[in-house]
Amino acid sequence: MWIALVITHGLLAFLLLGAVTHQVVSVLVPARAGATHFVARFRAVGSANYANAIIVLYLITAALGAYIYTNYRISARLILEQGHYWKSFGAFEIKEHLIAIGLAILPAYWYFWRQPLDETDAVTRKLLTVLIAFIVWWAFLAGHIANNIRGLGT
Amino acid sequence: MKSSSVKSQGIRTSRRFGVFAVTFAAVYAVVYYIVLVNNWPLFSYGPAVGEWTLFNHGASDGPTMYWYGWIATSAIVAAVIGALVSLLPERMSRRLWSGLAWLVPLGAIAAIFHLLGGYFTH
Numbered sequence: 183m184w185i186a187l188v189i190t191h192g193l194l195a196f197l198l199l200g201a202v203t204h205q206v207v208s209v210l211v212p213a214r215a216g217a218t219h220f221v222a223r224f225r226a227v228g229s230a231n232y233a234n235a236i237i238v239l240y241l242i243t244a245a246l247g248a249y250i251y252t253n254y255r256i257s258a259r260l261i262l263e264q265g266h267y268w269k270s271f272g273a274f275e276i277k278e279h280l281i282a283i284g285l286a287i288l289p290a291y292w293y294f295w296r297q298p299l300d301e302t303d304a305v306t307r308k309l310l311t312v313l314i315a316f317i318v319w320w321a322f323l324a325g326h327i328a329n330n331i332r333g334l335g336t
Numbered sequence: 337m338k339s340s341s342v343k344s345q346g347i348r349t350s351r352r353f354g355v356f357a358v359t360f361a362a363v364y365a366v367v368y369y370i371v372l373v374n375n376w377p378l379f380s381y382g383p384a385v386g387e388w389t390l391f392n393h394g395a396s397d398g399p400t401m402y403w404y405g406w407i408a409t410s411a412i413v414a415a416v417i418g419a420l421v422s423l424l425p426e427r428m429s430r431r432l433w434s435g436l437a438w439l440v441p442l443g444a445i446a447a448i449f450h451l452l453g454g455y456f457t458h
Contacts (some may be wrong), residue, residue, distance in 0.1 A: 222457060252381070255399055256399060269455060273451075287437065287438070290354075290437035292357070305435070
């Protein structure tokens, strides 16, 4: 069961990563009018449309991760410690704190992305998005690396 | 008349939520860091034995997890302070800078990196 949960957690994290990356790119480097190539289309997504999906995906992924974390604590973590994988271990420790702080940012993130967008809040909206993108990227990579060290079902 | 009153009530509620959300994000980040450094969880969990205990108590067997308890402590403190600040008169809460919602969490994240930096120089 734990393997199925870890894979589901990874897939949800991947969806979240895609959504938040689309949004942060479109916020930081919005597409110029008339551009038609792939990168321009990537940048041209309606960033406001992603906010609710990002919040829902963040909450579901974090909740599932919090559940799986109990198993990590009594199995995979010991392997990281015994193998002296301190950088990966530290990255995972930081991940748990970043996720916890990210949870508290979500109400403000939702508030500043609600429609119609208030232009006076554009900088706050942009920086909240960058912060959430950083948290999601860190969490994804740290989780992925830790999982690669431990392996599935070993 | 009624519709404009409903609309202004909606704007007030929305503004109050904004004040709550900014305060919650900022207070939570600070409290989380303090709670982490001092290990003040609201409850603890022993995953090997499925044991929940109030506050900071080691599990009877195996490791103890405090992460859920740190989140709970921080969320409760931040929710109470956020609710109080959102009830302040508009002329006072209007001074609250929305940038605190990202700046304070960013500071807490930097502090956490500093705190756990030893893992990367091991």
